[in-house]
Amino acid sequence: MADSSAPVPQTLGESLRKNGVSRRGFLKFCAATASMMALPPSMAPAIAAALEKARRPSVIWLSFQECTGCTESLTRSFSPTVENLILDVISLDYHHTLQAAAGDAAEHAREQAMHDNEGEYLVVVDGSLPGPNANPGYSTIAGFSNLQMLEETIAGAAAIVAVGTCAAFGGLPKADPNPSGAVAVTDIVKDKPVINVSGCPPVPMVITGVLAQYLTFGSLPELDEYNRPLAFFGQSIHDRCYRRPFYDKGLFAETFDDEGAKKGWCLYRLGCKGPMAYNACATMKWNGGTSWPIEAGHPCLGCSEPDFWDAGGFYKALSVPTGDPGDVLLAAGVAGAAIGVGAGILGRRNSAAAKASHEKVTADELEQKL
Amino acid sequence: MPSLDDIPIRVESPPQTGADFGNALPILNEIRHALGRLNETGEPSQIDLAAIPFGPGDEARLLELLGRGEVEATVDALGPTQVWETRFSGVWVVDYANADAQRVALQIEVDVVPQILRTQHADIADAIKALDERLADAASGAVSKSIFGTSEH
DSSP: OOOTTSOOOOBHHHHHHHTTOOHHHHHHHHHHHHHHTTOOGGGHHHHHHHHHHOBOOEEEEEEOBOOSHHHHHHHSSSSSOHHHHHHHHSEEEEETTTOSOOHHHHHHHHHHHHHHTTTTEEEEEESBEEOTTSOGGGSEETTEEHHHHHHHHHTTEEEEEEEHHHHHHOHHHHSTTOTTOEEOHHHHOOSSOEEEEOSSSOOHHHHHHHHHHHHHHSSOOOBOTTSOBHHHHSSBHHHHOTTHHHHHHTOBOOSTTSHHHHTTOBOGGGTOOGGGOBOSHHHHOBTTTTBOTTTTTOOOOOTTSTTGGGSSOTTSOTTTTTSOHHHHHHHHHHHTHHHHHHHHHHHHHHHHHHHHHSOOOOHHHHHHHO | OOOGGGSOOOOOOOOOTTOOOSOHHHHHHHHHHHHHHHHHHOOOEEEEGGGSOOOTTHHHHHHHHHOOOSOEEEEESSSEEEEEEOSSTTEEEEEEEOTTSOEEEEEEEESSSOGGGSOOHHHHHHHHHHHHHHHHHHHTTOSOSOSSSOOOO
């Protein structure tokens, strides 16, 4: 058990030195952090100077209608990693899956962290929650509805980080027919900054990169139209894909085992949502930088985009649902890069069309079918 | 009964080593520009290879093109960091790994000496302080006759 009489390090610099980290080690940490925050390596000295003075923020992690995949993504990465170092220097005061406390003690930890860090703590939310008009009984914790707990917890928060597509956009629980009336965090929180770190699950380094940004500079990152940090979601998967040269040459895999698939050609015709999906997978990759879905030969599902479950089919090419597949695809293959942008727009339009034409069913009807 | 030879089996060879997706050459051009800047103005550059969309074989191809030069070093801080100068002087590869030897970052540094090999000024100040303390202890006879390893008997 830790010596409770020992002073708790107040800054990240103190915390790292307490753990025996040398200045070269610290510089290395900053180089990896810059890489993690998608900043140029030349920012490492500035990061070092800022981190030296950074204070340990209190983080309250709320898990609502979710599968714990986001937490798994964060904690099942190779250990120890930069992510772990970051987690070592934040004060994670409440997290259902990770905390030892349970019942009243757990809720007390949350209340204590809110009280002690009024106006300064971060709230991380994973999972969607039943909205104000939904039956709150679909998801409760300690006798509180998710909505009650969110509203109470964010009252004194500095900012909210919605981790995962469920928290950011509603995700799977919100998919048609949305039986629990699920909504995203931004549907509820209107008076505090919300950062959406979407993905199903998000890339672990993107989760910690956002925390590192706040820890390092005490500010929130620049966001896109969906409140996602531009550093990680600023470019489409398509634009950063190593298979992009094949798209530009019109070389596509037509099936999962044809010659094109074996040669690593573009997966656009197999339903790749890369042109409409914005995420960091193409460069940060997964499993410690080992690979990512497209490198494994599978099209991108576009899991970081709103309503990706209802976007018309994972294996339908973006241009297929509303047009003649042959003609549209041929045009895309020939026209190359310029069409890539158009494909993104087309994909979003198709997503909207698929949503509009989707046959709605009620929960009762669904139960009768099962 | 058909013999084993009659069973149609197609042996598929693993991908040839050195196969790549052509994404290494643009980085080599970027390094060329960075080396030009270092030569003309002394401005160092760093390229984070984690930010480059490499496919299988691209990174290996780049490192193969860069090759290895005269200098290699290992820094033991928060896990091993391998540093080597490529066959192009002034172009360094810095491979950061964690305590489990898993890579946390891979960078190209175009500089006279990579940052991580330089002694930090704060460390020099700390070293002076530590050395002064040793000398003061030695002068007062509190420590052994030598700070170079001979023991007191």
